[in-house]
Amino acid sequence: MLASLDLVHMLTYAAALLFTGALGGFVAGLLGVGGGIVIVPVLFHIFTLLDIDDDVKMHLAVGTSLSTIILTSAMSVRAHWRRGAVDVDMLKRWGIGIFLGVVAGTLLATHVKGPVLMGVFGVVALIVSFHMAFSKPSWRLADKLPGGIAEQAMATGIGGVSAMMGIGGGTLSVPTLSLFGYPIHKAVGTAAAIGFIIGVPGTIGFVLSGLGDSELPPFSFGYVSLLGLALITPTSILMAPVGAWAAHALPVRGLKLAFAAFLFVTALRMLWSVLDFLT
Structure with a gap:
């Protein structure tokens, strides 16, 4: 213990x-996915090495990751806004659905055992790794978003799952929007704004639900590690532009496959931990 x-x-x-912050920021800038997809599993393993109680370490990893998203997504939105890559009309359509999904996902996440969150993260991360490795830009489900109830359900689902995983908007919303023919630059820019909508209520929920938990380590504010927040956020912000530069200077396909392999192994280890807990 600390x-x-x-x-x-x-x-x-x-x-x-x-x-952890540097790696998360680099991957976010390189691939347009939220850094949380890296931050959560790394924090989980760090907390395991520190012998933090099994009942709280996944909640602490998710809550801390969500807290780092607030500032990093705000900085990212600012940069994308200047380039006209934030779709305000779509945010107006998705905003309420994302918010309601985050509230529901946070309430559920904070009332289930850690292995449930580990299972959700492992399954979704496995799907994301396959999509990252094998998807093609030409893949389409439709030429435009469905609109109406179907689109609202999509937004709510993304918000809910993201809150339970501790990830921002990019990991799920960018590939989803791309499958509906959405321009990739606007998808990434708009996803940054979605990350902010996820980060704020998600963090508040994890803070409030963790207050008074006796199993939490020192320097925790609810299910948010203040040390994690203070050290991860600056390096994440610094490395995100480096990742964006690398996206234009390096063979992204190879890097994408390497990250997909990392995510695949990470997902399997998370799912193995669930099985280990059950047995």
């Missing part, structure tokens, strides 16, 4: 959090 760590281990822990 309170019993010596200086060397505390510095190692701090370095691990800084690296």
